[in-house]
Amino acid sequence: MTAVDEHEGAAPDPHGGGAGASPATASSPAERPGRGNPWRPSLKGIALATRIELLRRRPSPKGRIFYGAAVGSVLVLSGVVAWQASGDLTSTPLELTLILALAAGMLIGPSLSATSINGDSTEGVLAPLQMTRLTAGDLALGKLLAAWAYSLAVLVTTVPVLAYAFSRSGWTVGELAIVLAAIVLAVLVATAIGLAWSALAARAVASVSLAHLTTAFLLVGTLLVYFFIQPLLPSVTQTVTNRWPAFETDEQWQNPEEFIDEVECIEDSWTYTSPRTELAAWILLLNPAVMLAETAPVIDPLTWEEDGRAAPGAFSGIHQAVGSARLGPEEARSYDECAAIASGGIDVGGDSWAQRQQESALMERSPWLGLAVQALLLAGSLVIAIRRLRVPYRTLRGGTRVA
Amino acid sequence: MGDGAEPAVQARDVARAFGDVQAVAAASLEVRRGTVTALIGPNGCGKTTLMLMLAGLLRPDSGEIRVEGADPRTDAAAVRDAIGWMPDQLGTWDNVTCAQTLALVGRAYGLARAQARERAATLLDLVHLGEFADRPARVLSRGQKQRLSLARALVNDPAVVLLDEPANGLDPRSRVELRHLVRDLAAHGRAVLISSHVLSELDEMVDDAVFMSKGRTLGDEVAQEVARARARYRIGSMDDAALAADLRAARVEVDDRDGLVVSLSGEEEAAAALAWMIGQGHRIHRFAPAGSALEQTYMAMEEERR
Numbered sequence: 022m023t024a025v026d027e028h029e030g031a032a033p034d035p036h037g038g039g040a041g042a043s044p045a046t047a048s049s050p051a052e053r054p055g056r057g058n059p060w061r062p063s064l065k066g067i068a069l070a071t072r073i074e075l076l077r078r079r080p081s082p083k084g085r086i087f088y089g090a091a092v093g094s095v096l097v098l099s100g101v102v103a104w105q106a107s108g109d110l111t112s113t114p115l116e117l118t119l120i121l122a123l124a125a126g127m128l129i130g131p132s133l134s135a136t137s138i139n140g141d142s143t144e145g146v147l148a149p150l151q152m153t154r155l156t157a158g159d160l161a162l163g164k165l166l167a168a169w170a171y172s173l174a175v176l177v178t179t180v181p182v183l184a185y186a187f188s189r190s191g192w193t194v195g196e197l198a199i200v201l202a203a204i205v206l207a208v209l210v211a212t213a214i215g216l217a218w219s220a221l222a223a224r225a226v227a228s229v230s231l232a233h234l235t236t237a238f239l240l241v242g243t244l245l246v247y248f249f250i251q252p253l254l255p256s257v258t259q260t261v262t263n264r265w266p267a268f269e270t271d272e273q274w275q276n277p278e279e280f281i282d283e284v285e286c287i288e289d290s291w292t293y294t295s296p297r298t299e300l301a302a303w304i305l306l307l308n309p310a311v312m313l314a315e316t317a318p319v320i321d322p323l324t325w326e327e328d329g330r331a332a333p334g335a336f337s338g339i340h341q342a343v344g345s346a347r348l349g350p351e352e353a354r355s356y357d358e359c360a361a362i363a364s365g366g367i368d369v370g371g372d373s374w375a376q377r378q379q380e381s382a383l384m385e386r387s388p389w390l391g392l393a394v395q396a397l398l399l400a401g402s403l404v405i406a407i408r409r410l411r412v413p414y415r416t417l418r419g420g421t422r423v424a
Numbered sequence: 425m426g427d428g429a430e431p432a433v434q435a436r437d438v439a440r441a442f443g444d445v446q447a448v449a450a451a452s453l454e455v456r457r458g459t460v461t462a463l464i465g466p467n468g469c470g471k472t473t474l475m476l477m478l479a480g481l482l483r484p485d486s487g488e489i490r491v492e493g494a495d496p497r498t499d500a501a502a503v504r505d506a507i508g509w510m511p512d513q514l515g516t517w518d519n520v521t522c523a524q525t526l527a528l529v530g531r532a533y534g535l536a537r538a539q540a541r542e543r544a545a546t547l548l549d550l551v552h553l554g555e556f557a558d559r560p561a562r563v564l565s566r567g568q569k570q571r572l573s574l575a576r577a578l579v580n581d582p583a584v585v586l587l588d589e590p591a592n593g594l595d596p597r598s599r600v601e602l603r604h605l606v607r608d609l610a611a612h613g614r615a616v617l618i619s620s621h622v623l624s625e626l627d628e629m630v631d632d633a634v635f636m637s638k639g640r641t642l643g644d645e646v647a648q649e650v651a652r653a654r655a656r657y658r659i660g661s662m663d664d665a666a667l668a669a670d671l672r673a674a675r676v677e678v679d680d681r682d683g684l685v686v687s688l689s690g691e692e693e694a695a696a697a698l699a700w701m702i703g704q705g706h707r708i709h710r711f712a713p714a715g716s717a718l719e720q721t722y723m724a725m726e727e728e729r730r
Contacts, residue, residue: 060501070532076524077517145515148481149576152504153532354584413483413500417442423476 060241060411062158070155070163071170077146078133078167088311091129092178106211110331111228114186117319119200120335123313125210130172131215131232137164138219138406139228139418140245148412148423157410160273161216161403169212173205174294191331196318203316203388209404210395211236217402220409223418224296232360243308247301247346254296259353262290266359277362286359299349303390312391314339322382323375337382344384430493430573431456432615433478438487439639440473447473451487453616454642455584455632460606462626462715463619464722465636471619472512474636475586478617478634479509489595492583496582505533512589512619514569522548522572523557526579533580547575552601574602578609585609587618591625603629625714633718635725642725649724652687657694659684659701660710667706674700683712 041139080088098121103114141147150160187197215232222228266277269286273280305311317336325332333341414423433455448470455461463471476482476637478489480496480503483635489495494502517622518524523544532542548554556564564572570593574619577585587606591599599622605628610616620626626633633650635642661667665685671678671686676697679685698711 026512057498069528073517073532076528077520079519081519113704145511145513147515148511148519149509149529149573150532151481152507152509153478153580154501154505154534155532159452204608410483412504413477413496414481415483422472 030251058411059408060157060164062156066155066159067162067166070150071166072163073150074137074164074167075170078137078171080171081171082213085207086275086362088174091125091175092124095125095175096182099186101181103186106189110116110189110191110329112190112192112320112331112334112336115183115190115192115197115337118183118186119204120178122179123204123207123310125175126172126204127211128174128233128234130168130212131236132229133168134164134173134212134215135219135228135232136225137168137216138376138410139222140219140225141420142423143225143417151242151410151412152188152197157412161220161406161409165209165213165216165403165406168215169209172208172212176201176204176208190333191329199316200313203392206392206395207313210309210399213262213399213406217405220406221418221420225259237308239309243304243311247304250301250304251296251298254298254300256294256296258292258294259350260290261290262288262355262357264288264355264357265360266362278365281359281362290355293353295350297349302347304344305346306387306390309391311339312395313344315343315386315391317386319383319386321379323379329338333382340350340384340386341378341382344381345377347384347387348377349382425692429457432492433617434472434488434490435478436488438474438477438484438489440477440482440484446639448477448484449709451636451639451641453634453641454626455617457583457615458610458613459631460610460618460629460720462630462633463636463717464623464626464633465599469636470639471636472588475509475588475617475619479507479586480504481509491540492497494728506531506581506583508580508585509576510574510577510587513594514566514593516564516569516572516574519560521558521560522553522564525572526575528649529576529579530552535579542705543579547578550578550605551575551600564626567595568599570594571598574605583614585614585616585660587616589620590618591620591622599625623722624720627716630718633721635721637725646721646725649721650717653720653724655690656714656717656720657688657697658710658712658714659686659708662707662709665699668708670701 063183095118099114099118100115124168138147141150151157155163190197214235215228218228218235219225222231223305259269264286266273266281267285268274268277268280269284306315314336317340318330319340320330320333320337321328322333322337322341409418417423430456433453435454436449436450436452439446451470451474452461453474463474465471473482477484477496478491480500483497487691488505489497491503492506494506496503501514502598506545520528523541526544526547527540531537545554545557548557551574553564553568553571553575556568561569561572570590574587574590578588590600590606594602603625606616606618610631610728618626618630633647635646636707659667660683664680667686668678668680671684686697688697694711698708701708
């Protein structure tokens with residue numbers, strides 16, 4: 022039967038009028054909500070569902086101890102790093118605090134959300150809410166927002182350290198705001214994935230571990246795929262020919278210009294192949310951590326001091342590594358020392374390494390692919406959660422009852 | 425009572441399978457407004473599944489359901505709104521207070537804040553949990569949670585009340601109160617469907633009974649069996665043997681295997697019979713319906729199936 026779906030479009034806001042029948046009489050048809058079986062969330066419904074979730078998932082004393090420990094370790098680690106860091110400007114404490122807040126959020130959020138549908142069902146408190154006018158959309162978003170709010174608690178409590186670390190990071194407020202937004206989004210998506218697993222898996226143990234596995238796959242799995250895919254990539258073969266004078270005596274070494282014409286020039290060349298990493302670099306961009314680093318400010322590894330920046334930190338390190346992968350194999354560099362000595366120069370092309378570094382580091386920031394993946398995961402997770410929360414159930418999670 | 429009016433709940437040939445387990449094969453029943461109907465059957469016969477389908481939580485594979493005229497297939501929201509469902513599984517928000525629990529559910533049904541709070545207080549008093557209003561639900565005993573669950577089912581002032589094993593875990597006093605409450609719900613025009621294993625208790629509060637076995641509701645023959653069972657009276661006298669002889673002499677069929685039991689056509693005949701026996705000089709110390717009619721029917725039904 023598809024009749025349910027035909028009606029839902031016409032359904033007015035289920036939280037609108039017709040609130041309560043008088044206590045003594047049975048409600049008359051006029052006071053009922055609209056026809057059909059609405060699933061769409063409403064602001065009021067989401068707010069109520071979120072409030073219910075926040076209330077009932079208030080941390081217990083043990084939970085508060087856990088939160089305290091998480092916050093404490095973030096504060097201590099960041100504090101120590103901030104204190105240890107020398108120099109005027111350093112972005113390391115800020116980056117560390119951000120990374121720890123992200124890690125805490127990505128652990129806590131999915132842990133909470135991954136038990137919030139199947140856990141409620143096991144406890145027998147899901148169906149009574151499904152009987153009310155709260156829609157599947159209200160319940161899904163309420164559960165998501167509540168778990169998300171709790172998972173951001175660590176980030177919020179690190180604000181003092183964050184503020185101090187920021188003050189000597191060389192970042193602008195705008196740059197910090199963008200990275201914070203990316204962190205908050207990454208935590209939201211991880212939480213949504215947990216919610217989807219909770220809607221799919223019958224038991225909380227399964228959904229919690231699947232949620233963390235998904236996060237781990239995105240963070241570590243993408244890196245592994247990127248590295249193990251390298252042998253399969255097309256490669257470029259390049260030949261390097263190095264030439265250098267066959268000096269033997271100390272005298273010759275000390276006065277190369279004088280003897281360069283007298284000694285033989287040794288030539289050595291070899292061929293090597295390198296995979297065309299630029300074809301696989303997009304895999305790295307799927308990674309939420311890379312996405313985050315791609316939103317961080319670009320630091321020039323050569324001119325950061327004049328630019329009023331701190332030395333390149335973790336985020337720009339990631340950006341540079343990813344940038345190098347995106348650029349693909351470096352062009353082969355041959356050294357002709359004989360020619361260099363003859364022309365009076367000491368170092369021919371010696372700066373090319375640094376130039377390559379700079380080129381990689383200054384690659385345009387590209388968080389877009391990562392953001393698209395996050396958006397897709399968020400939308401997909403919500404669709405799964407909402408579909409699975411709609412009653413009347415067509416199918417149940419395997420081996421469960423309605424409750 | 426529902427004379428001629430369309431029943432509040434109608435189900436016809438409803439079926440539902442979970443995988444290859446046919447939980448409900450063919451269930452039909454009607455619940456009229458202002459009456460209490462019992463749903464009776466052994467464990468695993470599909471009572472809870474049937475109730476879930478009536479409540480609009482589970483989609484039947486086939487068959488027709490109407491609740492207050494609405495079809496859960498197309499108008500599930502209207503069906504759920506008309507229903508107060510008390511699940512067989514006890515579930516409470518452990519760290520939320522009783523008053524808050526009911527108020528939040530009230531809000532979820534669209535009541536305004538003040539209205540929801542008021543409703544919560546009224547319902548807590550109704551189920552005698554007033555003193556626990558500000559205590560978290562985790563301090564409640566099993567029976568108290570059961571009563572909170574009952575109150576929760578009534579938050580939306582439902583036209584149809586589905587109670588799945590509501591007497592489980594209740595102490596004797598609470599059971600009596602439950603009985604009064606259920607009769608009261610019916611007296612206010614609600615249709616009540618109640619499942620329970622405590623059959624002697626149902627006896628005193630239900631108007632109709634639907635028996636279920638292996639996913640099927642059983643038809644009229646069972647209803648007749650109930651009516652027959654209802655008319656059996658147990659008599660205790662100071663000299664049972666003499667009474668039995670007198671009764672047989674008066675051509676009354678007497679079952680004396682376990683005390684004296686006679687079949688009477690109804691209350692009128694029962695009153696007359698008692699007067700006659702006392703008039704005959706018998707010293708009667710006990711005269712009452714014999715056990716639970718529903719229980720007897722249940723047992724008879726079970727025996728048939730073996």
